[in-house]
Amino acid sequence: MKTYLVGGAVRDALMARASDAPAAVSHADRDWVVVGATPEAMAAEGFLPVGRDFPVFLHPKTKEEYALARTERKTAPGYHGFAFHTEAGVTLEDDLARRDLTINAMAVAAEHADDPARAPLIDPHQGQRDLRERVLRHVTGAFAEDPVRILRLARFAARFPDFSVAPETLALMREMVANGEVDHLVAERVWQELARGLMEQRPSRMLEVLRDCGALQRLLPEVDRLWGVPQRAEYHPEVDTGVHLMMVLDMSARLAAPLTVRFACLCHDLGKGTTPADVLPRHIGHEERSARLLKGVCERLRVPTDCRELADVVAREHGNIHRSGDFSAGAVERLLERCDALRKPARFHEVLLACECDARGRLGLEEEPYPPRERLALALSASRSVDTAVVAARAQADGLSGQRVGERIHRARVTAVSQALGASAPEATGD
Known part of the structure; x- marks a missing residue:
């Protein structure tokens, strides 16, 4: 039984070393693969089984997930149509070959997990080369069997905006879309990957990649049709509505x-x-x-x-x-x-x-300021400062009830807003 650290933790450590940045990888980000084991052997070591589709176990102390090395065979369209094989004879290379991108298909032995960037690297698909060249490339043709990988690649493009998509990978993604694979994606997985991509460094890259391969039109046609739609240049110097959307998303990332x-x-x-x-x-x-x-x-x-x-x-x-x-x-x-x-x-x-x-x-x-944000925040604070119970009691003392009390509260709030904004007292009906 042999254990390896694989995937994102190795990738991020190598990227950090290349940029001289600290490689801070939490336990939650680590992905472990166990070779030469059986479910019975894992249980005997104290690991707790948690996997439903294939054997995954929790470490008895760290509670990190450890998966048995596996291969898979597609049995139906979409994401759920797979049969998994986890026999003890499955090798680490077999397991890495089923992964999505070359930069995620690298591993180091568990004894080197504390410093994976300086450990002997197991890299059968040239992931380190693609890291240096800033390329997102699929590992094998098995990429085409899982349409979620289109979304994952688009998400990685948003996380690493200076990475390009390998031409052969983009061609494969277009073929997957044409074959109808993305039409079988379940809503939960689409939302999960979309939400993650929106939270990345440059969300616009996710939309760009999904448009390039045709998946955006199938998954979010309401968004896809915005490109090529003109807007008035005096309000939108970028003119194109799709371009504006990408700029808005990137501004949302900039503003955290x-x-x-x-x-x-x-x-x-x-x-x-x-x-x-x-x-x-x-x-x-x-x-x-x-x-x-x-x-x-x-x-x-x-x-x-x-x-x-x-x-x-x-x-x-x-x-x-x-x-x-x-x-x-x-x-x-x-x-x-x-x-x-x-x-x-x-x-x-x-x-x-x-x-x-x-x-x-x-x-x-x-870089322009946005005055409405501060102004409306001030107005809201003033409106909420009105003691509605006091206003209502006074209205009732004046013989008002029901809707008339609500109108009195509304006028009190309008007055508070007017004073906060430094305006003259408005008419009750207003604009």
Whole structure:
């Protein structure tokens, strides 16, 4: 029985050494393969079985996962159609041959795991060469058997934006798409890889790679159709809506936005892809169309509730938030109410961050300030400072009830917003 450290931990250690950066790899990032063992032998050593599809075990002390070396055979389309073989005769080279990319198909013996960058490297597929040359390349033709690998490669492109995709790998991915493999992907895996890619260093690279191979059109046609759609140059110097989307996503990464915000950025302009050609480059009413299309995306991919709800607010209201500097206090208060900001202030601050990404994700405007974010945050603080119980009690003392009490509270909040923004007291009806 022999144990090896494989995959990402080895890759990252080699990259860190090449750049003279510290190689900090946590236990959670380490991937272990055991050669020459059986499930019975692992159990006898105190390992706890946890794998369902193939034997995976938890180390009795570190609780890290150890997998038996395995091969696999595709038995059906999509991600789940595989039969796994983990006999004791399966070699480390057999196991590495089934991995996705050459840079993930390297290993070192367990005794060298503390310093994998200086250990004797097992590299049968020239992964170290591809690291030096900054290339994402598939290991063998087995790559084509698992459509999730298209998503994984796109995610790695977002993580390592200076890496190119090998021409033969891109050709293989296009062939997989043409053969319908991506059509069999389950929603959970698509969302999982999409979410991870959105959180990488340059999310736009993920979309770029998925577009290049044709997978974006199959998985997210609502996003794919944005390329080639023009916008008014005075507001969008980059003009192309797809280019704008990529700039917005990269701005969300630059501003260290959470996943909820990055997903909202991805979907904020979906409606522009359905604007009638005869009204272009204007996009009147695209916000409502974006919200309708977003609903379909979220249902299809089973997007988590927090991401779905934030994206809906951003899709509907980002235009109003951009223009809110011209709003009266009454209009600002109604905007806050539509966004449910009074009940969910933390979410509203994420809405404002997504809108800042949208505003600054434009050619030549990347360094521009975004005043609506600070202004609306101030307005929200003022609105929430109103003691509604006191206002309601006074209204009831004046003989008001029901809706009239609510109107009195609304006016008190408008007044607070007006004072906070330094504006004159607005009319009750406002804009």
